[in-house]
Amino acid sequence: xxxxxxxxxxxxxxxxxxxxxxxxxxxNHLYFYWYRQILGxxxxxxxxxxxxxxxxxxxxxxxxxxxxxxxxxxxxxxxxSTKLEDSAMYFCASxxxxxxxxxxxxxxRLTVT
Amino acid sequence: QKEVEQDPGPLSVPEGAIVSxxxxxxxxxxxxxxxxxxxxxxxxxxxxxxxxxGNKEDGRFxxxxxxxxxxxxxxxxxxxxxxxxxxxxxxSVGLGNTGKLIFGQGTTLQVKP
Numbered sequence: 001x002x003x004x005x006x007x008x009x010x011x012x013x014x015x016x017x018x019x020x021x022x023x024x025x026x027x028n029h030l031y032f033y034w035y036r037q038i039l040g041x042x043x044x045x046x047x048x049x050x051x052x053x054x055x056x057x058x059x060x061x062x063x064x065x066x067x068x069x070x071x072x073x074x075x076x077x078x079x080x081s082t083k084l085e086d087s088a089m090y091f092c093a094s095x096x097x098x099x100x101x102x103x104x105x106x107x108x109r110l111t112v113t
Numbered sequence: 114q115k116e117v118e119q120d121p122g123p124l125s126v127p128e129g130a131i132v133s134x135x136x137x138x139x140x141x142x143x144x145x146x147x148x149x150x151x152x153x154x155x156x157x158x159x160x161x162x163x164x165x166x167g168n169k170e171d172g173r174f175x176x177x178x179x180x181x182x183x184x185x186x187x188x189x190x191x192x193x194x195x196x197x198x199x200x201x202x203x204x205s206v207g208l209g210n211t212g213k214l215i216f217g218q219g220t221t222l223q224v225k226p
Contacts, residue, residue, distance in 0.1 A: 004156075031212055043157065043201065043216040055211035091156050100145040100164075100205050100212060104156040 002026045004105035006092050012111045013082055021077045021108045023092030032075045033093040033102060034067065036060070043091065049075065082112045116140055119202055119217030128226050132189040136202035136217045139183065143204040143215075146178050148187045151199045151219065160200075161187065192224045 005024045013019050025032050034046040048055040049067055057065075066078045075094075079086055089109050093102040119136045126132055134148075144165055149157035161176040163169045163185075169176045175188040185204075189196055202217040 033212065033214075035214075042218050043203075043214075045213045045215070048211040048213055050211070056213055058213075089154075095212060101147070101159060101162050102212065102214060103159060104149075106156045107154075109154070 004092055004094055004103055006090075006105040006108050008108060009106065010109045010111070012113065015084060015112055016081050019079050019082055019110065021079075021090050021092075021110070023075045023077075023105055024073050025075055025092065025094030026103060027073070028096065029094035029103075030097045031055075031095045031099075031102075032067075032069070033095075034077045035091045035093060035104075036088040037091065037107075038088045046077075046090075079110075082110075084112050086110060087112045117202065117204060117215050117217045119220055121218050121220060123221040123223060125223045125225060126192055128192060128194060128224055130192050130224070132192050132196070132222060132224075134187040134189075134200050134202075134220050134222070136185050137183055138185075138204055138215075140204075140206070140215075141180075141183065142206045145205040146176070146185050147203045147205075147214070148174075148176055149201040149203060149216075151201055153199075157201055157203075189222075192222075194224050194226050197223045 007022045032049045037043045047057045089107040091107045092105045095102045146163045148161040151157045166180045173190045177186040199219040201219045203214040
């Protein structure tokens with residue numbers, strides 16, 4: 001069964017450093033998303049991406065964040081200068097065109113020290 | 114008022130019990146309703162997807178949407194210890210939307226053998 005994959009599973013970084021979180025969505029999916037979940041809190045929407053551009057972003061997704069689909073399979077989330085409060089699980093999700101069913105990856109746990 | 118509200122529990126039931134999980138919401142524009150299951154430190158797994166009002170059944174799971182009351186439910190029949198997880202409701206606005214999901218807090222369920 002096709003699934004969304006994410007790497008790395010755990011990333012530890014120092015405050016102020018740049019991190020790139022990687023995702024491989026399901027191959028025939030066209031919509032891509034990033035969500036985050038701070039420990040003990042709700043899953044929160046960050047950004048949606050379609051046709052090589054951002055469709056919608058939340059207020060969390062400020063200038064420190066960017067997304068990219070560098071090739072036909074990968075989808076990345078970059079945080080330019082990490083802050084302590086960026087520590088969270090980051091989930092990538094994807095869906096088919098004209099579908100609201102989103103399939104999530106296993107997540108990357110980001111720890112900022 | 115929070116956009117999506119869900120009792121975090123925990124909810125503890127004996128094996129074989131019928132479980133009822135619920136969410137309320139305030140945004141009448143929501144049309145797509147999902148239930149996800151999340152095991153500890155894993156990604157959300159899509160269980161059920163419903164459009165608009167009504168019931169949908171899949172094996173031991175039944176999803177119910179009452180748009181007039183802004184209330185959705187997930188019923189689990191013959192609950193098993195393997196059903197022990199956190200159950201997240203999620204919702205999306207309809208046509209023209211970018212697919213952004215709004216999640217509830219999640220209800221932690223424990224099914225005791």
